[in-house]
Amino acid sequence: MKNSLSVLAKKYPILLILLTCIIYFGLSSPVFLTVQNLTNIILQVSIIGIMAVGMTLILINANIDLSVGSILALSAALAMGLQSFGLVFAIAACLGVGTLIGAINGFLVSKAKINSFIVTLGAMMGVRGLVYIYTEERPIVGTERALVDFGSSFIGPIPTIAIIYILIIVLGELVLRYTTHGRNAIAVGGNYDAAKNAGINVDRHVFINFAFIGFTAALAGLLLVSRTNSATAFLGTNYELMVISAVVLGGTKLTGGYGSMLNTFGGVLVIGMIQNGMNLLNVHAYYSMLIMGLILIMVVFIDTRFKSGPQDYC
Amino acid sequence: MLKKLNKERIKYMIMQQGLILAFIILIVFISFSTDRFFTTDNIILIFRQVAIIGIIAIGMTYVLISGNIDLSVGSLVSLTAVVVVDLHDKIGPGPAIIVGLLIGVAVGALNGVFVGFLKMNPLIVTLGGLTALQGLTLIYTGGTYSVVADPDSTWYAFLGRGFVFGIPVPVIIFLGLALLFGILLTRTVYGRYVFAIGGNWKSSRFTGIRDNLIVFSVFVLCSVMASTAGIVLGSRLMAAQNYVGMGYELRVIAAVVLGGTSLMGGAGSIPKTVIGALILGFIANGLIMLGYPYYVQWVVTWVIIIGAVWLDVLSKKKMMWSWP
Numbered sequence: 001m002k003n004s005l006s007v008l009a010k011k012y013p014i015l016l017i018l019l020t021c022i023i024y025f026g027l028s029s030p031v032f033l034t035v036q037n038l039t040n041i042i043l044q045v046s047i048i049g050i051m052a053v054g055m056t057l058i059l060i061n062a063n064i065d066l067s068v069g070s071i072l073a074l075s076a077a078l079a080m081g082l083q084s085f086g087l088v089f090a091i092a093a094c095l096g097v098g099t100l101i102g103a104i105n106g107f108l109v110s111k112a113k114i115n116s117f118i119v120t121l122g123a124m125m126g127v128r129g130l131v132y133i134y135t136e137e138r139p140i141v142g143t144e145r146a147l148v149d150f151g152s153s154f155i156g157p158i159p160t161i162a163i164i165y166i167l168i169i170v171l172g173e174l175v176l177r178y179t180t181h182g183r184n185a186i187a188v189g190g191n192y193d194a195a196k197n198a199g200i201n202v203d204r205h206v207f208i209n210f211a212f213i214g215f216t217a218a219l220a221g222l223l224l225v226s227r228t229n230s231a232t233a234f235l236g237t238n239y240e241l242m243v244i245s246a247v248v249l250g251g252t253k254l255t256g257g258y259g260s261m262l263n264t265f266g267g268v269l270v271i272g273m274i275q276n277g278m279n280l281l282n283v284h285a286y287y288s289m290l291i292m293g294l295i296l297i298m299v300v301f302i303d304t305r306f307k308s309g310p311q312d313y314c
Numbered sequence: 315m316l317k318k319l320n321k322e323r324i325k326y327m328i329m330q331q332g333l334i335l336a337f338i339i340l341i342v343f344i345s346f347s348t349d350r351f352f353t354t355d356n357i358i359l360i361f362r363q364v365a366i367i368g369i370i371a372i373g374m375t376y377v378l379i380s381g382n383i384d385l386s387v388g389s390l391v392s393l394t395a396v397v398v399v400d401l402h403d404k405i406g407p408g409p410a411i412i413v414g415l416l417i418g419v420a421v422g423a424l425n426g427v428f429v430g431f432l433k434m435n436p437l438i439v440t441l442g443g444l445t446a447l448q449g450l451t452l453i454y455t456g457g458t459y460s461v462v463a464d465p466d467s468t469w470y471a472f473l474g475r476g477f478v479f480g481i482p483v484p485v486i487i488f489l490g491l492a493l494l495f496g497i498l499l500t501r502t503v504y505g506r507y508v509f510a511i512g513g514n515w516k517s518s519r520f521t522g523i524r525d526n527l528i529v530f531s532v533f534v535l536c537s538v539m540a541s542t543a544g545i546v547l548g549s550r551l552m553a554a555q556n557y558v559g560m561g562y563e564l565r566v567i568a569a570v571v572l573g574g575t576s577l578m579g580g581a582g583s584i585p586k587t588v589i590g591a592l593i594l595g596f597i598a599n600g601l602i603m604l605g606y607p608y609y610v611q612w613v614v615t616w617v618i619i620i621g622a623v624w625l626d627v628l629s630k631k632k633m634m635w636s637w638p
Contacts, residue, residue: 126616132609293446
């Protein structure tokens with residue numbers, strides 16, 4: 001029994017971290033382990049979590065996407081601002097533009113062979129500029145009740161948004177494990193040239209992954225404003241930080257070639273719990289920011305120290 | 315022996331000196347678009363704004379050449395500015411500036427240890443640093459801003475607002491540092507080492523270069539430059555908001571990349587970085603002159619960075635195939 005526990009801990013270190021969080025916050029605050037609060041956590045992490053599914057694929061490819069926060073903001077602004085043309089059009093525009101920007105990033109990385117870091121760094125700034133231009137620095141409030149009703153709806157005891165998130169995780173994990181595209185992701189990230197020589201269409205693969213993360217960012221933005229019914233110019237600022245933290249915390253290597261959606265889910269939960277827990281413990285927002293930054297550094301430290309991810313079960 | 319001036323040579327020359335050509339075309343274009351552009355006052359304004367970005371860009375050039383990146387400079391500018399401006403009235407301008415520089419040394423040392431010695435990923439480490447430092451800034455000010463009570467009675471104002479022979483002091487500081495570190499980069503063994511570890515890290519280790527010390531030093535340099543910029547910025551504004559440095563890291567990287575420094579490491583130059591910073595400064599100013607709000611610059615900078623890096627990638631591919 002003890003043997004299998006330590007094997008489990010080694011294989012999925014995120015479980016240990018998750019358990020520690022639950023125990024710590026559960027003991028520190030009487031409210032933490034209530035159904036109400038746990039539902040709250042899942043709801044809050046759904047936004048970051050949906051983007052984390054896309055980011056997992058990107059990181060497995062040994063790429064990175066810093067523009068997700070800005071794409072989220074642009075999509076959200078469009079979803080709010082275009083409602084006068086009909087809700088369906090607004091949603092289509094929201095998801096479409098997000099995917100399009102992702103596709104542009106994907107093109108630049110795969111075909112123009114530009115480093116994904118600089119492509120998405122530029123996009124992070126440029127798309128944010130587009131958001132400011134479109135919103136003219138004023139918040140956009142939505143007019144369609146249907147969207148707001150959807151955002152606050154439940155299926156049984158669980159919020160619909162959380163259900164969507166769970167579905168996307170399951171979908172993502174299935175794709176990663178059982179489809180060609182998913183298996184190729186690990187190959188491309190592990191050894192780009194070998195994957196190319198093995199016949200994998202690496203360019204198309206990378207392109208698809210970037211388009212997909214653009215889509216997830218847009219979806220996250222849509223679901224976010226379905227709850228708040230308001231899109232501001234600075235929405236989603238620093239979200240990329242939390243998404244990357246969650247994915248790396250969950251065990252996906254920054255150098256690529258290894259990762260899993262379930263692990264990412266664990267990372268997302270931990271980040272969500274820490275934010276929620278700090279809130280419950282009345283930690284001031286400024287300290288929260290400092291702590292999130294330090295967590296990211298610590299996460300990278302662990303990532304660098306324990307490089308032996310996939311070797312344990314070849 | 316004279317080389318033939320055929321199409322190949324011309325294309326090669328354009329690709330090598332494309333930056334300067336683009337700069338000249340840009341100036342000509344903008345000065346025709348609006349007549350408020352080419353006034354002495356405006357040019358001085360541009361140079362003074364460019365100086366802040368430029369000071370940081372000097373340090374960032376070193377970091378990029380060594381094959382690393384530093385995203386925390388923007389938040390460091392904010393932190394230094396609020397601390398120095400705040401301490402100015404409490405312990406005097408001189409000690410406040412020293413504290414500011416020490417903050418730069420400390421942050422740079424931390425980054426240097428993480429990336430240089432512990433071999434952590436510089437992108438994520440400095441990304442975390444960006445957030446952590448911003449949090450520290452907010453904690454220090456408690457959410458309000460720092461301000462100097464009597465801007466006219468202190469010599470600190472000279473740093474950001476003074477003139478020497480008609481040239482703004484920030485520009486003198488910028489060009490002076492550019493000269494100093496440009497020479498350091500190209501004419502000393504240390505500079506050679508920086509290029510070496512950026513160009514081929516493993517080989518440089520095998521030749522005995524102490525890569526961890528070199529990387530440590532470039533991060534310290536970059537952070538000290540950022541702190542210096544924060545000090546000058548604080549002097550010019552005589553006040554500091556919490557987010558005063560936000561976004562600087564992108565503009566600095568844009569300037570350095572535009573100047574031809576490769577993100578892969580191993581190549582770059584301070585003079586070209588200066589030109590890159592100037593180009594971005596002129597574009598930003600030109601856009602404002604043409605009436606566009608400040609955030610339009612971001613979109614334009616995005617396009618420019620992509621264009622510049624794309625050209626860089628293309629030219630490298632061509633170079634590889636043109637070797638005999």
